[in-house]
Amino acid sequence: MDPKLQKLLASYEERAAAESHVLRGLSSQELEERIDEFLIPVGPDTGQLLHTLVKSSKAQCVVEIGASYGYSSLWLADAVRLTGGKVHSFELSSAKVEHAQEKLRSVGLDGYVEFHVGDVFDNLPSLAGPLDLVLIDCWKDLYERCFEMVHPKLAEEGIVVADNMLFPSESRPDAVKYQKLVRSKNDMDAVALPIGSGIDVARRRTAPSKRALT
Ligand SMILES: C[S@@+](CC[C@H](N)C(=O)[O-])C[C@H]1O[C@@H](n2cnc3c(N)ncnc32)[C@H](O)[C@@H]1O
Numbered sequence: 001m002d003p004k005l006q007k008l009l010a011s012y013e014e015r016a017a018a019e020s021h022v023l024r025g026l027s028s029q030e031l032e033e034r035i036d037e038f039l040i041p042v043g044p045d046t047g048q049l050l051h052t053l054v055k056s057s058k059a060q061c062v063v064e065i066g067a068s069y070g071y072s073s074l075w076l077a078d079a080v081r082l083t084g085g086k087v088h089s090f091e092l093s094s095a096k097v098e099h100a101q102e103k104l105r106s107v108g109l110d111g112y113v114e115f116h117v118g119d120v121f122d123n124l125p126s127l128a129g130p131l132d133l134v135l136i137d138c139w140k141d142l143y144e145r146c147f148e149m150v151h152p153k154l155a156e157e158g159i160v161v162a163d164n165m166l167f168p169s170e171s172r173p174d175a176v177k178y179q180k181l182v183r184s185k186n187d188m189d190a191v192a193l194p195i196g197s198g199i200d201v202a203r204r205r206t207a208p209s210k211r212a213l214t
Helices: 001-023 028-038 044-054 071-083 095-107 120-126 140-153 169-184
Strands: 061-065 085-090 113-117 131-136 154-162 189-191 199-204
Touching: 001 044, 001 071, 001 095, 001 154, 028 113, 044 071, 044 131, 044 154, 044 199, 061 120, 061 140, 071 085, 071 095, 071 113, 085 095, 085 120, 095 113, 113 120, 120 140, 131 140, 140 154, 154 189, 169 189, 169 199
Parallel strands: 061 085, 061 131, 085 113, 131 154
Antiparallel strands: 154 199, 189 199
């Protein structure tokens, strides 16, 4: 990885570590009021896994739901640089997107990400697909709706990664509902992994008619 990108990711991680102390001291009302001040990134292990999944699946159309200030966007952008693909990133806050764009530009990755500012439920339906890899990392009560929206657009062998399956603990009920929904689809294989804040990795199966007999 480019040392400039490594340095930039490390600066996000330092900021996130400092913010985690502040976050722990906030009441739920304060957290709700101040949530947009914080990065809340996926973290280096999940970032590395996303990078590996995009590269190994040679993903072309990558979707990010919830960019925040651009930490996961940087990992995904660097991976699609290697596959020749593109990231479509959906984020509510235009201020966060501006920050993310500036950081991507500073390491020469801005050309690999197209941001769609606004509510993902307004903007994603017009994206044609097929989607090769989707990261779901927006507000946790939206995960089920996000999965229902992206599932019909998934490529065969398309991957869906969802963050925050284990932490924060307040999100556990939403995470459990999400995992149940994914496992109810008869074309998806899924596994929960205890890395970072806990992730769920699901993959769409190839249709039986196209599967090679081995
Ligand atoms: C946990 S943060 C994303 C962190 C980011 N993936 C990273 O690793 O740096 C969640 C983000 O989802 C965004 N978000 C929440 N609901 C959304 C919606 N309906 N449409 C688009 N973005 C949304 C929030 O504005 C917030 O920035």
